[in-house]
Amino acid sequence: MIPILDLQQQYEQIKEQVEKEVLKVLSSGKYILGENVNKLETDFANYCGVKRAVGVASGTDAIYIALKALDIGPGDEVITTSFTFIATVEAISYVGAKPVFVDIDPNTYNLDVRELEKKITPKTKAIIPVHLYGQPVDMSPVIEAAKKYDLFVIEDCAQSVGASYKGKKTGSFGDIGCFSFFPTKNLGAAGDGGMITTNSNYIADRILSLRNHGSHIRYYHTEVGLNSRLDEIQAAVLNVKFPHLDRWNSKRREAAYFYNELFKDVKEIITPKELDNTECVYHQYTIKTIERDKLFNILKENGVMSMIYYPVPVHLQEAYAGLSLMEGSLPNSEQAAKNVLSLPIFPEITRDQQRKVADELIKALNQVLVRS
């Protein structure tokens, strides 16, 4: 079976160092907000080219806390895409604001900047562009619109750690960048974790307080916060993995280009498009194809795991029935949900494994074409 991702193989490369660092934390007796979190925050801020980075408990919390730190709440509207993991939208709902969806560009699966201004109303307070699958959003028009209408920008970088646009890392364009260290991410912890980046000392200090019960001084609380800290064990694991990130991302890119080569003569397989001036980190290698569900099943029967990110756009999820957005309201997002298929991609994937994926997919495609 070719897995969609092979975390055990990655672990084998760094096992010794990870175990050493985790054991050090265990014997230190210092499990919350210690030197590992400090080190990761400093290195992460430097890496992203921002002033500050603050560790939190998950990517979902990162977005939730970002919205809180910008005082976004009931009566406000926040623009994002519906073709994303639900967490982006949940965070908006959690602060009591209304999510407003802009359709995606079918070529990049990211927010369609041409549609953005149409969704801005006097209630709009922020835009959350999602760098889906590791492909940076075309940020210049987003930042321009935000300036023109005086809106905040919170980048959802859960899938884009290390990706860059016009030579700058994602997470450095908006007022705030939000990252996830969920284990399957390009930089994954051994559990949940997240990071917030910002160039504003004011916002960073507010987030430091919000993540720790609204408190800078122990048992003195200046506002209602929550418990959302990145813990020392997760930070220790991430400190070991972080120096490998650029190499791992390069390997993902090489693997993506190899798939592009393998599929270049197959017109039924639409391979991912990269925008000019961007460096995508291929959190996913996602194709668009016909008869997607049948292909998924045939691949599985033949030892190739693929995944569908995401089969239902958020506006059509039961949890968001209250928004009363019907099928047809975001046609490109709905179409993508029907056609996308993510193929195995991870830094250690071999060219033979990729050839097998491509062979099985092309065979499956011929099978469904003959039947139809």
Ligand SMILES: Cc1ncc(COP(=O)(O)O)c(C=O)c1O
């Ligand atoms: C686009 C996107 N946003 C937000 C999140 C939330 O991150 P987490 O799972 O760390 O809460 C994820 C991760 O799954 C994601 O893919």
